[in-house]
Amino acid sequence: MSYEKTKLALNQAVADLSVMSALIHQIHWYMRGEDFLSLHPKMDEYRDAVEAQLDETSERLITIGGAPWSTLTEFSENSKIKMEPGIYGIDTKKRFAEFVAALEYLDDMYKKGIVVADAEDDYVTSDIFHDGLAWVEKTIWMVQAELGLAPGI
Ligand SMILES: [Fe+2]
Secondary structure (H helix, E strand, C coil), rough: CCCCHHHHHHHHHHHHHHHHHHHHHHHHHHCCCCCCHHHHHHHHHHHHHHHHHHHHHHHHHHHHHCCCCCHHHHHHHHCCCCCCCCCCCCCHHHHHHHHHHHHHHHHHHHHHHHHHHHHCHHHHHHHHHHHHHHHHHHHHHHHHHHHHCCCCC
């Protein structure tokens, strides 16, 4: 069985998770104000989870004969998550709404990846994407709860 479309889906995840990691780092670094002492370290926790997914995704791509994107230029050009230069003074609630929007994008990316991997009988990749999707949806719930909102999944 050829995994050609699955390889593309995995590389899309590589690019998106790389930019997501940078976005979380930016929120972590530029955060000021209310709840800083609890939310600043929380971003490290989220970033660790994203980095773990990134490594798993990339190494699955290598396992099935693919070549993961690995430069900052490739990540930036291929990810659908777009970032602006960091500035101080943006309300944390606004940054978290941006974080949720990126998580919602990842939710869709993982769902599309599952359909592609299942169609090519790549159950291992499908499993990795399912795990990523579960983390994304749980994190949407938690961040939305912090904002006083329902998950909206
Ligand atoms: Fe830090």
